[in-house]
Amino acid sequence: MFKGFVFDVEGTLVDSVAQNLRSFQDALERSGYRVSIQVLQAYSGLDGDQTLQLVVPEASQDERRAILKERGAIFERDYLPSVKPFDGVRDVFRVLGEHGGRVALATDCRGLAFKRYMTLLKADDFIAATACGDDVEHGKPDPRLVGMALRKLGLSGPTAVMVGDTPYDAEAGLEAGTKVATVLTGGFTEEVLRQAGSFAVARDLKALLKSLLFGEKGLELQQSDWLRSA
Template sequence: MQIKAILFDIDGTLVDTNDMHVLAWEEAFARVGASFDRQVIHDQIGKGTDMLVPTLLPDADDDQQEELGDTHGAIFKAQYLETAKPFAKAHDLLAHTHGLDQQVVLASSASQGELDHYIGLLNARDLVSATTSSDDVEKTKPAPDIFATALEKLPGIDPSEVIVVGDTPYDIEAAAKCGIAAVAVRSGKFEDAQLQAAGAVAIYDDVAALLAGYATSPLGR
């Protein structure tokens, strides 16, 4: 089956931000008197506020969750967003995909504002067919909403003709719930065992490695 569209995660996949999000969440939690080991926070990166906060603070009510999410977003925007850099060859991978007439879709648990910033950072405005952010859905990854919404923007394309590229188990789990295969990259600093357990069909070091092996990868086969 020829792949007609590729749904790319952004944070940790195309842009090197996972460690920044860990620090922003650490500060946000500290402001409400909560403290977690950074690895514990890292292991939740890839989820949106609606999934991350209840995992770490199960007693937080909806208002507290929203407040923490807003605090994290404000800290990330103020201290980290402008210094975030794309991974090597991230733009080239999107351009290569587009050049093969495969639709490029950015499907992220980030806010729409962050997503717009990243599109500019990746110089990808002319390459992207559709986007989905946390602002478009009720629940973020690992719920299927983000990828399901992206599929709705690809009329006539079957899930079997789509692949997800992501860096976290939550990308892979969300894709599976939509019947989409997922390729993982190690740049988000999750262990291979975690990615494999979630169902990754292939694992690459980063997007540069994926681009180098594109023709024989699940994206190009």
């Protein structure tokens, strides 16, 4: 079993992907750019400035900063109140702790949104460390958030697993030396997540739990459960 479990938050622990995409689209439109939700979905979970460099390459650095600031304000005002936690997060954290695992969060979100998510999760007693967007300048796939979470846990990469919902979570985890497991709640396909390096992909955290507890053996247990129920 892994000693450490580093979790992404948005799209993994809380159901916020649609709200994030809409706030990004709204901010872009206010600056005169029309970008479809489908295009933005492909970059969901990627560092915001990197996303803008890809979807509006003509925008200057100052304009990108203004768009990101506007996006944050729109999200907090119009979309944050509708975000809900996914079912079973606290139970998953509890089981991991009962098996000797330590939980950390590594998320690009910051400020009011991060505080709101922590309140929604009601799992502070199971979370040993956090690294958020207030702590580092660059978001995923830059591995520094994951690395900071590992240092706070006092663990090395090979003893831990990064748990996320995007290929950018996977890239950050692999760069930090961890294994990677992902869920489908972020809107990416299983194929995309496996190509990004996930050793396990499941529909949600509860379905991923056996793989987190038992690694590759957990995949065999999941398959056997499926065969018994077929």
